Amino acid sequence: MNKTALITGxxxxxxxxFAHLLAKEGYDLVLVARNEVRLTITAAELEKVFGIHCExxxxxxxxxxxxxxxxxxxxxxxxxxxxxINNAGFGIGESFFKSQIQVEQQLLDVLVKAPMHLxxxxxxxxxxxxxxxxxxxxxxxxxxxxxxxxxxxxxLTVLSESMHTELRxxxxxxxxxxxxxxxxxxxxxxxxRMDSLPNFMWLxxxxxxxxxxxxxxxxxxxxxxxxxxxxxxxxxxxxxxxxVRKIGMNVRVKQRHK
Numbered sequence: 001m002n003k004t005a006l007i008t009g010x011x012x013x014x015x016x017x018f019a020h021l022l023a024k025e026g027y028d029l030v031l032v033a034r035n036e037v038r039l040t041i042t043a044a045e046l047e048k049v050f051g052i053h054c055e056x057x058x059x060x061x062x063x064x065x066x067x068x069x070x071x072x073x074x075x076x077x078x079x080x081x082x083x084x085i086n087n088a089g090f091g092i093g094e095s096f097f098k099s100q101i102q103v104e105q106q107l108l109d110v111l112v113k114a115p116m117h118l119x120x121x122x123x124x125x126x127x128x129x130x131x132x133x134x135x136x137x138x139x140x141x142x143x144x145x146x147x148x149x150x151x152x153x154x155x156l157t158v159l160s161e162s163m164h165t166e167l168r169x170x171x172x173x174x175x176x177x178x179x180x181x182x183x184x185x186x187x188x189x190x191x192x193r194m195d196s197l198p199n200f201m202w203l204x205x206x207x208x209x210x211x212x213x214x215x216x217x218x219x220x221x222x223x224x225x226x227x228x229x230x231x232x233x234x235x236x237x238x239x240x241x242x243x244v245r246k247i248g249m250n251v252r253v254k255q256r257h258k
Contacts, residue, residue, distance in 0.1 A: 002052060005083035006030040006074055006122075008061060008114065011038035014137060014182065015087040017209040023050040027083060030055045032070055061088050061114040062106040070114075075121035080129065084122050086115035086156075087137040096147050104148055111152035116159065119174075123163070126172045135216050136160045138176045140229050143236035145245045153178075157222070164221040176222050177212035179203055180229040203229075 005022045009015035011033035019029055023046040031039050036058035043054035057073060059066035074081050090110040092099050115136055126132030138160065142153035160176035167174060182203040208225045215223035224233050236244050 002026055002028040003082035004028045004030060004079065005085065006032065006070075006081045006118075007085040007087060008032045008070070008118070009088035009137075011035045011042060013087075013089070014179075014205050014209055015085070016042060017205045018085045018087060018135075018213075019046060021209055021213055022083060022085075023052050023054075026050075026052065028053040028055075030057060030073060030081070032057045032059055032061075032088070034058060034060050062090070062109040067109070067114055067117055071117050071121045074118050075125070077125060080125050081122045082126075082132055084118060084132075084134045085137070086118060086135070088114060089137075091149060092147075107148050108152060111149070112155050115156055119159075119163065123172070127167075127170065130171045132172045133216050134160075134163070134172075134174045135212055136174070136176050137212075138178045140178050140180045140224065140233055140236070142178065143233060143244075144247065161221050173216055173219050175212065175216040175220060177208070177215075178222060178224050178229075178233070179208045179212075180226060180232065182208050 003026075005018075005027040007015050007018050007022070007029065010019050010029075010031035012035075015033065019031060019042060023029060029043070029046065029052065031043055031054055033039050036056065039056040039058060043056050046052060047054050057070060059069050061067050061070065073079075074084065088110050090107045092103055092107055096104070119134060119136075122132065122134065126134075136156050136159070138156040139149075139153040141150045142155075142157045144150055157176040157178060160174050163174040180203060182205050203226050211225040212223045224230050
């Protein structure tokens with residue numbers, strides 16, 4: 001019987017690429033996203049090509065009902081989850097001063113609350129089996145000052161590092177995948193302006209996913225794909241914070257829609 005991986009935000013972007021990679025690795029899949037039509041199409045394609053089984057779960061992780069449904073599936077001891085990919089994204093194209101507080105709360109629900117709940121659901125079973133992999137898709141933005149998004153990603157990276165350290169010596173692996181700008185639908189959905197970003201700063205989604213998976217399997221705590229973001233991360237960690245704050249906010253301001 002195949003082991004099972006659960007992927008949030010699985011209908012597009014890096015979530016869809018993780019689904020392809022894990023199906024190729026022989027995992028059955030639980031695909032989670034809001035768009036049931038896209039999930040159904042993705043599931044049918046993966047089952048046909050790789051001969052695995054896909055379960056689709058249409059859920060909005062910014063709602064209590066949606067999160068409860070996914071958490072219950074993730075923590076079901078009769079159908080254990082061997083791999084959890086917390087990938088669901090959320091972006092805001094406005095300043096904190098102009099955004100609606102309900103939207104800010106939704107960002108925290110998707111980027112902070114949901115991954116926390118899902119990790120909490122799967123970890124007891126993984127520890128009992130002494131087997132499992134969790135990849136939290138964070139961001140290099142967690143090391144700069146880019147508003148609520150950076151704050152949320154900082155939380156996810158630190159929580160991942162904490163769990164990785166606590167589980168050291170076991171076969172349960174937790175990794176924070178921290179990419180930079182990646183070719184997906186994310187920025188378009190968040191109505192962000194990306195025309196000023198040079199081409200060399202863009203990453204390929206398949207490369208990001210492959211790097212994250214190989215680093216997770218190798219037992220690393222953090223994965224930063226791309227030489228350009230390896231340099232940026234080094235700078236953000238070691239440079240004086242006033243300089244990091246200034247650069248980080250300049251990048252964020254350029255992304256905001258007019």
